Amino acid sequence: MAFDAIETPFGKSDKIVGGAATYIAWSASNFTRPIHQISVVGYDFPETELNALRARGVDMDGVQIKQDQKSFFWSGKYHLDMNSRDTLDTQLNVLADFDPVVPPSYQDCEFLMLGNLMPKLQLKVLDQLQNRPKLVVMDTMNFWMDTAMEDLQKVIAKVDVLMVNDSEARQLSAEYSLVKAAKSIMAMGPKYLIIKKGEHGALLFHGDRVFFAPALPLEEVFDPTGAGDTFAGGFIGHIARSKDISFESMKRAIIVGSAMASFCVEKLGTARLREIDHAAIEARIQEFVQLVNFDITFN
Amino acid sequence: MAFDAIETPFGKSDKIVGGAATYIAWSASNFTRPIHQISVVGYDFPETELNALRARGVDMDGVQIKQDQKSFFWSGKYHLDMNSRDTLDTQLNVLADFDPVVPPSYQDCEFLMLGNLMPKLQLKVLDQLQNRPKLVVMDTMNFWMDTAMEDLQKVIAKVDVLMVNDSEARQLSAEYSLVKAAKSIMAMGPKYLIIKKGEHGALLFHGDRVFFAPALPLEEVFDPTGAGDTFAGGFIGHIARSKDISFESMKRAIIVGSAMASFCVEKLGTARLREIDHAAIEARIQEFVQLVNFDITFN
Numbered sequence: 001m002a003f004d005a006i007e008t009p010f011g012k013s014d015k016i017v018g019g020a021a022t023y024i025a026w027s028a029s030n031f032t033r034p035i036h037q038i039s040v041v042g043y044d045f046p047e048t049e050l051n052a053l054r055a056r057g058v059d060m061d062g063v064q065i066k067q068d069q070k071s072f073f074w075s076g077k078y079h080l081d082m083n084s085r086d087t088l089d090t091q092l093n094v095l096a097d098f099d100p101v102v103p104p105s106y107q108d109c110e111f112l113m114l115g116n117l118m119p120k121l122q123l124k125v126l127d128q129l130q131n132r133p134k135l136v137v138m139d140t141m142n143f144w145m146d147t148a149m150e151d152l153q154k155v156i157a158k159v160d161v162l163m164v165n166d167s168e169a170r171q172l173s174a175e176y177s178l179v180k181a182a183k184s185i186m187a188m189g190p191k192y193l194i195i196k197k198g199e200h201g202a203l204l205f206h207g208d209r210v211f212f213a214p215a216l217p218l219e220e221v222f223d224p225t226g227a228g229d230t231f232a233g234g235f236i237g238h239i240a241r242s243k244d245i246s247f248e249s250m251k252r253a254i255i256v257g258s259a260m261a262s263f264c265v266e267k268l269g270t271a272r273l274r275e276i277d278h279a280a281i282e283a284r285i286q287e288f289v290q291l292v293n294f295d296i297t298f299n
Numbered sequence: 300m301a302f303d304a305i306e307t308p309f310g311k312s313d314k315i316v317g318g319a320a321t322y323i324a325w326s327a328s329n330f331t332r333p334i335h336q337i338s339v340v341g342y343d344f345p346e347t348e349l350n351a352l353r354a355r356g357v358d359m360d361g362v363q364i365k366q367d368q369k370s371f372f373w374s375g376k377y378h379l380d381m382n383s384r385d386t387l388d389t390q391l392n393v394l395a396d397f398d399p400v401v402p403p404s405y406q407d408c409e410f411l412m413l414g415n416l417m418p419k420l421q422l423k424v425l426d427q428l429q430n431r432p433k434l435v436v437m438d439t440m441n442f443w444m445d446t447a448m449e450d451l452q453k454v455i456a457k458v459d460v461l462m463v464n465d466s467e468a469r470q471l472s473a474e475y476s477l478v479k480a481a482k483s484i485m486a487m488g489p490k491y492l493i494i495k496k497g498e499h500g501a502l503l504f505h506g507d508r509v510f511f512a513p514a515l516p517l518e519e520v521f522d523p524t525g526a527g528d529t530f531a532g533g534f535i536g537h538i539a540r541s542k543d544i545s546f547e548s549m550k551r552a553i554i555v556g557s558a559m560a561s562f563c564v565e566k567l568g569t570a571r572l573r574e575i576d577h578a579a580i581e582a583r584i585q586e587f588v589q590l591v592n593f594d595i596t597f598n
Contacts, residue, residue: 080475176379179518200499203516212590214511217502219478251593285595291511292591294550296584 001039001049001063002072004269006225007088009080013223016269017049019072020115020139023226025058026273027233027260028113030281032240033057036106038125040064040098042071052274061103069094082221082265083198102128110243113236114138114159115229119151126158135245137161138190139232142168157189161250163232165196178203179210192250194235196228204254206247213254214291216262216284223268227261230273234260259284300338300348300362301371303568305524306387308379312522315568316348318371319414319438322525324357325572326532326559327412329580331539332356335405337424339363339397341370351573360402368393381520381564382497401427409542412535413437413458414528418450425457434544436460437489438531441467456488460549462531464495477502478509491549493534495527503553505546512553513590515561515583522567526560529572533559558583 002019006012021039028035035058041050043066050060075089100121112133114122122138138159144152145168156162162185170176173184182193182205193205199221201214234257235250242249262284266272301318305311320338327334334357340349342365349359374388399420411432413421421437437458443451444467455461461484469475472483481492481504492504498520500513533556534549541548561583565571 177518177520179516197499200496201511201513210516210590211593212500212513212516213593214500214513214591217478217509217511219476221476248594252595255593255595289595291509292513294510294512294554295547296551296554296588 001037001041001045002074003044004225005073005075005089006223006268007075007077008082008223009078010222013268015073017046018074018226018269020117020226020229020232022049022053022270023229023264023273024113024115024233024236025053025056026270027230027257027264028237028240029053029056029058029233030260030276030278031234031237031256032111034059036062036103036109038062038100038102038106040066040094040100042069042094043067045071059105062101062106064094064098064101066094076225078224082224085224100125100128107131110134111236111240112136113232114155115232116141119144119148119155123151123155123158126155134243135160135236135239137163137232137236137239139163139228140168141165142171145171153188156185159190160245161192161194162190163194163196163228163235165198165228166200169193169195179205182210192247194254196231198224198227202231202254202258204247204250206250209247211247211251211254213251213258214288215258216287216291218262218265221265224265225269227264230264231257231261233257255285255288256281259288300336300340300344301373302343303524304372304374304388305522305567306374306376307381307522308377309521312567314372316345317373317525317568319416319525319528319531321348321352321569322528322563322572323412323414323532323535324352324355325569326529326556326563327536327539328352328355328357329559329575329577330533330536330555331410333358335361335402335408337361337399337401337405339365339393339399341368341393342366344370358404361400361405363393363397363400365393375524377523381523384523399424399427406430409433410535410539411435412531413454414531415440418443418447418454422450422454422457425454433542434459434535434538436462436531436535436538438462438527439467440464441470444470452487455484458489459544460491460493461489462493462495462527462534464497464527465499468492468494481509491546493553495530497523497526501530501553501557503546503549505549508546510546510550510553512550512557513587514557515586515590517561517564520564523564524568526563529563530556530560532556554584554587555580558587 004018070093073091169181173181175181195203204211238253238256303317369392372390415438468480472480474480494502503510537552537555
């Protein structure tokens with residue numbers, strides 16, 4: 001849970017609320033409650049933001065508020081393609097010495113989403129759970145492959161589902177073909193691998209099985225920040241609601257995640273996620289059904 | 300119908316048989332016969348190649364054989380991503396003064412596929428048909444946008460379905476968003492637009508409707524040459540077989556085209572297209588069904 005300042009070809013934002021855990025919670029709380037949040041913020045993080053999430057069933061017992069430090073801050077600028085971006089500024093602040101503590105009331109956790117963060121911290125959370133969750137899903141990024149590969153490998157070995165984007169899958173596996181990359185990464189531990197391809201959709205691999213979910217072709221992408229986290233929130237939210245961790249359920253969860261991500265990019269930051277209701281989500285999921293639905297009976 | 304010499308990260312080929320019309324004919328002849336071919340070759344083009352296609356129901360009356368000229372020759376080198384390539388050599392030869400003539404026996408043509416070639420020549424063929432075909436499909440490329448935009452616009456205005464890749468759609472429309480690009484291009488004439496995204500699949504636009512067909516994730520892409528032409532051949536082949544030009548039929552045709560293209564890239568040149576039979580094609584189409592099939596009923 002953090003602050004972002006975002007520059008896109010459409011304009012420039014002030015410091016706005018962001019962070020992987022923020023997007024995940026906004027997204028997942030459409031499908032499952034309560035959500036047991038673990039994060040850290042500084043004295044500058046607005047209480048109203050925490051309350052807005054509390055009102056959606058997000059339990060803040062695991063969110064540490066550091067009264068003498070500022071929240072994490074990231075600033076970036078997107079290129080015209082809206083897929084690539086440059087980091088302009090990163091201020092770790094509270095993240096520099098974050099030591100996540102899992103409250104006793106979180107010990108019943110059945111479904112764990114490890115949002116993108118230092119692998120060491122992801123592992124600390126997982127290791128504090130006395131009973132292993134039914135499903136552990138992990139998101140990560142190339143930065144940890146560059147700077148903390150050993151730690152990263154340790155977490156990857158312990159999770160059920162790993163989410164990375166296509167270039168990260170290639171980097172992690174040293175394979176160019178995504179099919180080969182998937183085999184190599186699943187041999188590192190995760191039984192399921194989700195490769196996110198942004199505007200080109202997402203792939204789910206499991207053993208020899210593969211499922212492809214498209215991204216919705218959008219007239220305008222206003223701000224891609226948090227789209228991957230929002231996808232993760234929709235995915236784990238659907239799994240937690242259905243309590244079904246089969247491959248078929250994960251396929252549905254990816255469609256739900258993709259639908260949520262398609263909302264996220266329509267407005268700046270979390271703005272669009274704060275507006276949508278169940279009817280909007282249902283309608284958007286139907287658009288995905290229409291997008292890929294075909295009857296191959298030949299006539 | 301031409302010669303190619305291809306260099307990929309996997310190796311280098313000698314001069315092999317290629318050309319848009321060659322790939323289209325190999326692909327389409329799995330679905331519909333006869334095919335009325337229009338093209339030009341030189342004295343160096345092997346008679347065995349023409350006979351191999353004749354044996355598949357490809358009528359060669361419209362293929363001119365120039366005894367004093369060489370066939371068109373292209374040589375290119377693919378980058379590691381297998382999506383981008385550099386042209387190493389282009390020898391127009393017979394194409395320099397090609398004047399396509401539609402034989403009288405071709406006048407009953409119901410479905411016309413204008414393969415990628417100088418727009419002027421595509422127009423010449425279309426204009427020679429006394430009755431407009433039920434469906435005219437056109438493929439083209441960025442080279443004609445750079446060098447013959449005025450001619451290109453004239454053909455585009457007369458066709459029903461245009462096929463381009465994503466960067467060409469952006470160039471043609473001066474819109475970055477593919478949804479906006481599609482609207483802009485359909486306003487130029489075609490009622491249907493297919494945007495090919497290579498390994499990222501293909502989009503079909505028609506009015507406000509959109510359909511997405513994935514590409515099959517492949518362990519290895521050996522040679523992408525001709526994949527777009529093979530896609531076009533599968534598309535028009537399916538349409539000609541079904542004689543159904545509805546949006547639903549075009550969705551199926553795009554899946555068929557994508558399945559054919561997925562074969563094409565597995566071996567060098569037309570090699571894989573010469574091996575496959577109906578059973579292999581049916582099995583591959585089922586892989587596409589499995590790839591995108593999901594049941595969104597929530598439980």
